Amino acid sequence: MKVLLINGSPRMAGNTARALQEAAAALQAEGVEAEVAWIGNKEIRGCIACGICGKKGDNRCVFDSDPCNELIRKAAAADGLIVGSPVYYAGAAGSLIALLDRMFYAGGSLLRFKPAAGVAVARRAGAIEAADQINKYFQINSMPVVGTSYWGIAFGRTPGEVEGDGEGLHTMRTLGRNMAWLLKSLEAAREAGITPPEIEPKVMTNYVREDALER
Numbered sequence: 068m069k070v071l072l073i074n075g076s077p078r079m080a081g082n083t084a085r086a087l088q089e090a091a092a093a094l095q096a097e098g099v100e101a102e103v104a105w106i107g108n109k110e111i112r113g114c115i116a117c118g119i120c121g122k123k124g125d126n127r128c129v130f131d132s133d134p135c136n137e138l139i140r141k142a143a144a145a146d147g148l149i150v151g152s153p154v155y156y157a158g159a160a161g162s163l164i165a166l167l168d169r170m171f172y173a174g175g176s177l178l179r180f181k182p183a184a185g186v187a188v189a190r191r192a193g194a195i196e197a198a199d200q201i202n203k204y205f206q207i208n209s210m211p212v213v214g215t216s217y218w219g220i221a222f223g224r225t226p227g228e229v230e231g232d233g234e235g236l237h238t239m240r241t242l243g244r245n246m247a248w249l250l251k252s253l254e255a256a257r258e259a260g261i262t263p264p265e266i267e268p269k270v271m272t273n274y275v276r277e278d279a280l281e282r
């Protein structure tokens with residue numbers, strides 16, 4: 068059993084890394100393997116809506132110049148996913164969002180039904196919004212969002228400052244333990260023959276009346 072934790076900060080060893088490490092240690096204490104993957108601080112492309120991933124159906128983004136495809140592969144191989152971000156302008160960091168757009172557009176089908184949670188670290192404000200923003204990728208993709216003892220947030224500004232947020236770290240430890248419990252429960256369910264539901268073909272209604280379009 069393994070959980071992939073994605074550090075979406077350009078700082079490899081900043082507050083997001085520290086918060087994720089607390090969740091990872093709690094997972095390991097419960098016998099669950101935990102790998103932290105850093106998205107790095109190099110350029111990450113946004114989605115250009117080319118649709119090639121959908122046409123090819125190979126769960127890969129056409130752009131191979133950043134960690135997107137490697138992270139799709141790692142997340143698909145893991146049983147659970149935790150994605151952490153620093154808060155930038157009351158939302159998640161732009162590079163992480165660029166990455167998640169492409170990971171989920173190209174590889175979302177490989178991640179369905181895996182438990183997941185978004186985590187955000189702020190100096191002062193916007194953490195709930197950023198954690199919610201991350202959780203939306205999971206919710207639209209049939210992934211159970213794992214709860215904790217507060218929302219998935221912690222506070223700190225300069226690297227290491229989150230160490231002083233005892234409640235934030237408690238929240239991360241609880242998240243790790245809750246994730247481990249859910250993964251074990253799902254394994255027991257699988258062994259008992261309970262499998263995820265069939266995915267019914269998607270119905271797309273785009274709120275636009277065809278007869279109102281000027282042709």
Ligand SMILES: Cc1cc2nc3c(=O)[nH]c(=O)nc-3n(C[C@H](O)[C@H](O)[C@H](O)COP(=O)(O)O)c2cc1C
Nearest residue numbers: 076081082083153154155156157189190191192224
């Ligand atoms: C571009 C930028 C925007 C930021 N915007 C916010 C913000 O809106 N709210 C906030 O509380 N902190 C904000 N911060 C502070 C970071 O969220 C905070 O320093 C966080 O601990 C960084 O996490 P890291 O060490 O993992 O990178 C911002 C930092 C940067 C660089």
